Amino acid sequence: MSLKVGLDFGTSNSGVAVYDGRQVRLLPIDRKNVLPEVVRTVLYITRDYHCSIGQEAIELYYRHNVNRQRHYVKQWAGEIDYSGADLHYVRDVYVYVDELKPGRLMQYLKTALRKSAPGGYEGTQIFERFYSTSELVQVYLGLLKRRAEQLLGEPIRAVTLGRPVQFSSLPEQDRRAEQNLRQAALAAGFEKVDFELEPVAAALDYEQSILGPQNVVIYDFGGGTLDIAVMRLGDPNGRKVYASGGVDIAGSDFDRAIIEKRMLPHFGLGQVHHQPGILELIQSVPDWMALPDLATPQNRSMLDKAIHAGLAPVRLKALQALIYNDMAFTFYNRVESAKIALSSQGAALISLEDRDIPLWELYTRSQFELDIQDFQARVEKVLLDTLAASGLEPGSVDAVVKTGGSSNIPLFTSMLKRLFGAEKVKESNPFSSVVAGLAIRAGM
Amino acid sequence: MASSQKIDEWIKEAEGRPESALLILRLIASRLNDLTERNEELLSENIALQDGSQVEQYRKRIATLEYQLELLKRRFGPDGVLTAETLPGTAGPQLLSMLVYHARGMIIRLQAGLQELSSPAALGQIKGELFPAGESPRLLAVAPEEELLLLFSSGRVSTCRVEQIPAMETGGTWTWEQASLPDEPHGGELLAALLPLTTLPLSDFFVQVSRRGCIKKTMTSLAETVLSNHHLGRGALQKADQPCEAILCRKKDRLALVTYEGRLLGLDVDDLTYSTEERIRLEPHDHVVAAFTVAPDQSLLCLTDNGKVIHRDGAVLEPAKSVHTRGQALIPPARLEQGTRFIGAAALRETDGVLVLEAGGRLTLHACRDLIGSGRLPESGPVLAFCVVPAIFEESRP
Numbered sequence: 001m002s003l004k005v006g007l008d009f010g011t012s013n014s015g016v017a018v019y020d021g022r023q024v025r026l027l028p029i030d031r032k033n034v035l036p037e038v039v040r041t042v043l044y045i046t047r048d049y050h051c052s053i054g055q056e057a058i059e060l061y062y063r064h065n066v067n068r069q070r071h072y073v074k075q076w077a078g079e080i081d082y083s084g085a086d087l088h089y090v091r092d093v094y095v096y097v098d099e100l101k102p103g104r105l106m107q108y109l110k111t112a113l114r115k116s117a118p119g120g121y122e123g124t125q126i127f128e129r130f131y132s133t134s135e136l137v138q139v140y141l142g143l144l145k146r147r148a149e150q151l152l153g154e155p156i157r158a159v160t161l162g163r164p165v166q167f168s169s170l171p172e173q174d175r176r177a178e179q180n181l182r183q184a185a186l187a188a189g190f191e192k193v194d195f196e197l198e199p200v201a202a203a204l205d206y207e208q209s210i211l212g213p214q215n216v217v218i219y220d221f222g223g224g225t226l227d228i229a230v231m232r233l234g235d236p237n238g239r240k241v242y243a244s245g246g247v248d249i250a251g252s253d254f255d256r257a258i259i260e261k262r263m264l265p266h267f268g269l270g271q272v273h274h275q276p277g278i279l280e281l282i283q284s285v286p287d288w289m290a291l292p293d294l295a296t297p298q299n300r301s302m303l304d305k306a307i308h309a310g311l312a313p314v315r316l317k318a319l320q321a322l323i324y325n326d327m328a329f330t331f332y333n334r335v336e337s338a339k340i341a342l343s344s345q346g347a348a349l350i351s352l353e354d355r356d357i358p359l360w361e362l363y364t365r366s367q368f369e370l371d372i373q374d375f376q377a378r379v380e381k382v383l384l385d386t387l388a389a390s391g392l393e394p395g396s397v398d399a400v401v402k403t404g405g406s407s408n409i410p411l412f413t414s415m416l417k418r419l420f421g422a423e424k425v426k427e428s429n430p431f432s433s434v435v436a437g438l439a440i441r442a443g444m
Numbered sequence: 445m446a447s448s449q450k451i452d453e454w455i456k457e458a459e460g461r462p463e464s465a466l467l468i469l470r471l472i473a474s475r476l477n478d479l480t481e482r483n484e485e486l487l488s489e490n491i492a493l494q495d496g497s498q499v500e501q502y503r504k505r506i507a508t509l510e511y512q513l514e515l516l517k518r519r520f521g522p523d524g525v526l527t528a529e530t531l532p533g534t535a536g537p538q539l540l541s542m543l544v545y546h547a548r549g550m551i552i553r554l555q556a557g558l559q560e561l562s563s564p565a566a567l568g569q570i571k572g573e574l575f576p577a578g579e580s581p582r583l584l585a586v587a588p589e590e591e592l593l594l595l596f597s598s599g600r601v602s603t604c605r606v607e608q609i610p611a612m613e614t615g616g617t618w619t620w621e622q623a624s625l626p627d628e629p630h631g632g633e634l635l636a637a638l639l640p641l642t643t644l645p646l647s648d649f650f651v652q653v654s655r656r657g658c659i660k661k662t663m664t665s666l667a668e669t670v671l672s673n674h675h676l677g678r679g680a681l682q683k684a685d686q687p688c689e690a691i692l693c694r695k696k697d698r699l700a701l702v703t704y705e706g707r708l709l710g711l712d713v714d715d716l717t718y719s720t721e722e723r724i725r726l727e728p729h730d731h732v733v734a735a736f737t738v739a740p741d742q743s744l745l746c747l748t749d750n751g752k753v754i755h756r757d758g759a760v761l762e763p764a765k766s767v768h769t770r771g772q773a774l775i776p777p778a779r780l781e782q783g784t785r786f787i788g789a790a791a792l793r794e795t796d797g798v799l800v801l802e803a804g805g806r807l808t809l810h811a812c813r814d815l816i817g818s819g820r821l822p823e824s825g826p827v828l829a830f831c832v833v834p835a836i837f838e839e840s841r842p
Contacts, residue, residue, distance in 0.1 A: 346457055346464020349471055362450075362471050364457035364464065 004158035006438025011110045011224025013038045015435035016148045019443035024436040027151050030054040038431045043140045045126050046103035053143045064102035065326040072096040072297050096296045109137050111224050113177045114167045137184035158192035160442035162201050164225045165246035199229035201437030202403045207233045214398035222404035223251040230390035242390035247382045249375050251406045255336050259286040261371045266359050267319040271312035277302050291328035321356035342368050343408040369411045394420050401426045403433040508668040512645045541606050543584040547577035547634040550623035555611035563811035567614040570805040583799050583831035586640050593639040597686040599678040602627045636687040647692035652679030653735035655688045657724035661716045679720050689735040697737040702789035705730040706775030710761035725768050734789040746789040747830050751821035790832040797833035811837040
C-alpha cells in the first residue's frame with residue numbers, strides 16, 4: 001500500500017504527520033527546532049543552489065551573512081523605452097549587485113503563492129536563475145518530503161495538503177493559488193495530491209476527543225490567514241460544514257503593526273523629515289526580506305552624509321547597522337518573540353545586542369492590544385458573518401476550537417469568550433492540530 | 445527611548461494587570477543597571493580624553509600606521525603606486541643584502557649590486573667556527589631597505605633595519621668577530637629566525653613553525669601589540685622545542701613544511717589555528733628544516749646535506765586534511781638509510797637564484813635553472829644552508 005501523509009504547509013510553520021487508523025504520529029521533521037515536529041517555513045538558497053529549510057536554513061543564513069563583506073558591481077538590468085511627444089529614446093538600466101552575497105533566505109512562501117497572479121508576484125531572481133513562486137514552494141516541499149521519507153523509511157506517494165478557506169477573496173486568484181500549490185507538490189515528487197481546508201482538518205483532530213454530536217466553530221488563526229469553519233461534528237449521520245470563511249489577517253500583520261507603530265522611531269522616523277531617500281529606507285524596515293537589497297554603496301553614502309551632518313546620528317547609525325550588518329532577520333524575530341511572549345505575560349522586551357543599535361523597547365500587552373485593535377474589529381466581523389452564514393446563533397454553538405499561533409493572543413481569546421462564553425472556548429495544540437487532522441483525512 | 449507617553453502606557457498596563465507590574469519593574473531595573481554601567485564607561489572615556497591618555501593612545505596608533513605606511517613606501521616607492529612589477533617577490537632590488545646569521549644573534553651582511561652577480565659565483569668565505577651555538581648558520585637575501593623582525597627562541601621579538609647592519613664587500617673572507625649584534629639574545633635565548641617585514645601591511649597572519657612541527661598563527665592586525673610588547677610567543681608545545689621559522693602569510697596561501705628526514709607537508713593557512721598545534725607527526729630524531737609559502741607558479745627545491753638537489757612541481761603540495769599526518773616522503777628509504785638528509789627547502793621560480801653556504805664556509809650563488817638542470821651543486825662539498833634570492837636571473841639579464 002502506498003504511503004500517504006498529511007502536510008500542513010503554513011505561512012510561518014509547517015509539519016508532516018501520518019495516521020495509522022488509530023493514532024496520529026507527528027514526525028519530528030526539524031530536530032534542530034525547539035519543537036521538532038514543527039519546521040519553520042523558510043527556505044535558504046545559496047549561490048551554488050544548495051537549498052535548506054527550517055532551523056538549518058536559519059543557521060546557515062546567520063553563519064553566511066551576519067557582518068559579512070560586500071562587493072557591489074554595476075550590472076546591466078535591461079532597457080527602458082522613453083516616449084515623448086516627438087521624442088523616443090531607449091535608455092540602459094543598471095543595478096548594483098552584491099557579488100559576494102552568499103545566499104537568499106525566503107519566508108512567507110505561502111503568502112507569495114496567494115499573490116502569484118499574472119501581474120502580481122510571479123517569482124524572484126536568485127543569482128543566475130529565476131524561480132517562479134511555484135518552483136520555490138516545490139523546492140521547500142521536496143526537502144520536507146525527503147526528510148519525512150528518511151524518518152518513515154519508505155517513499156511517500158500521496159499527500160493531503162491543507163489550504164486556507166480563502167487564499168484570496170478573488171475566486172480567480174484563489175483557484176490559481178491552489179493550482180500552483182498542487183503543481184508544486186506534484187513536481188516535488190508526490191504522485192497524488194488532494195486538499196483539505198485547514199479549519200476542517202483541525203476539526204477532524206478535535207472530533208477524536210468528543211463523545212457526542214456538537215456544533216463547533218473552528219477558529220484557525222495562524223501566521224498568514226484567519227480561517228473559520230462552522231461544523232457539525234461527531235454526528236453518526238456524518239460531518240457537516242455549515243459555513244466557512246476567512247480573512248488575510250494573521251501573525252505577520254501584527255508583527256508589521258508593532259514595527260510600524262513602535263520600532264520605526266528607533267531608526268529615525270519622526271526625526272528625519274526632508275530626506276526622501278532616507279525616509280524610504282526607514283519605511284522599508286518592516287519588510288525584512290527587502291532590507292538586504294538596500295545595502296548598496298549609494299545608500300551607505302547617503303546615510304553617512306546624514307550622520308556626518310548630525311541628522312539623527314544615533315538613529316541613522318542604528319538603521320545603517322540594521323541594513324549593513326544583516327540584522328533585519330534577527331530584528332524581525334525579536335519582534336515576533338516579544339509578540340509571542342505577550343500572550344503569556346504583561347510585558348516583553350524588544351532589544352538587539354548590536355553595538356550600533358541601541359534598541360530597547362519595553363512593550364506591554366495593553367500597548368500591543370492598542371496597536372492591533374483595528375484588526376480585532378475586522379476579525380470579529382468575519383467571525384460573526386461566518387456564524388450568520390451557518391444559520392447558527394452563538395448560543396447554539398457547543399464549542400469554539402482555537403488553533404494556530406495567533407489564536408493564543410489574549411485579545412482574541414477574550415473576544416471568543418465574550419461572544420460564546422468562556423466555557424465553550426477550547427484549546428488545541430496551536431501548531432499540530434491542523435497537520436494531525438490532515439493526516440487523519442489522508443488516512444481515510 | 446522612554447518618552448512620557450510610553451511611561452504612561454507602562455503605568456496603564458501595571459494598573460490594568462497588576463501582575464505585570466513586577467515584570468515591568470524588573471525590566472526597567474535591568475535597563476537602568478545597563479545604562480549605569482554604560483554611563484560609567486562613557487565617563488571614563490571622557491576623562492581619558494580630557495586628561496590626554498586617550499590622545500596618547502591615538503598618537504601611538506597613528507605612529508603605527510605611519511610606520512606601516514613608511515614600510516610600504518620603502519617597498520613600492522614614494523609615489524605608492526602598486527603595480528604588478530612592484531608586488532612582493534616579483535621585483536628585483538638594485539642592491540642585494542645577503543645575511544648570514546647564527547643562533548647567538550650575530551649577523552654578517554654582504555652587499556652586492558644585482559648587475560655584478562652571475563651564476564655560479566663565489567661570493568667569499570667565512571673563516572673560523574661555523575657552529576658557535578651548535579646550530580648551522582642560516583641565510584637570508586633581502587633588499588637593503590628591508591626591516592627585519594628578529595624572533596628569539598623565548599618568543600621575544602625585536603626589529604632592526606637591514607641598513608643598520610654594517611655591510612661588507614663580496615669576494616673577501618670574514619670571521620664572526622666582524623659580524624654585528626643588533627640585539628643580543630637574553631640568557632638562555634637563541635635567535636630562531638629573521639623575518640622581512642615590509643609585506644606586513646599586505647599580510648593577514650604571522651605564522652610560526654617550531655622544530656617539532658607545531659604551528660601557530662597570529663593576526664597581523666595585532667602587529668602593533670606584538671611589536672610594542674616585543675613578544676610574539678614561542679609557538680611550541682614542548683619545553684625542549686623552539687621556534688625555527690616565522691612567515692608572513694595571506695589568508696589563501698598554502699604553507700609547506702619540510703623536515704630533516706625528507707618529509708613534506710602542505711597546509712592551507714586559512715585552516716591553521718590561532719593556538720599552537722602540532723601539525724606533523726615526526727620521528728623522534730626528525731625536525732622541521734624549512735617552512736614557507738608556495739605560490740601556484742612556484743616549484744619546490746630541497747637541498748640535501750651532500751649538495752644534491754631535489755626539485756618537485758608545486759602541485760605535489762596537497763593540503764593535509766588530517767591534524768596529525770606524517771607528510772609525503774621525498775627521500776627514498778634506501779637513501780635515508782645511507783644518511784641523506786635535507787638541510788633546507790624553498791619555493792622558487794626558474795628566474796630565482798640560490799645562495800649556498802658550504803660546510804667549508806664558502807658562500808656561492810647559483811641560478812636556479814642551472815641547479816634544476818644538473819640536479820646538484822657544482823663542485824660542492826657538504827652544505828650547511830641555503831636561501832632563495834628572488835628574480836635575479838631574469839631573461840633580460842646576462
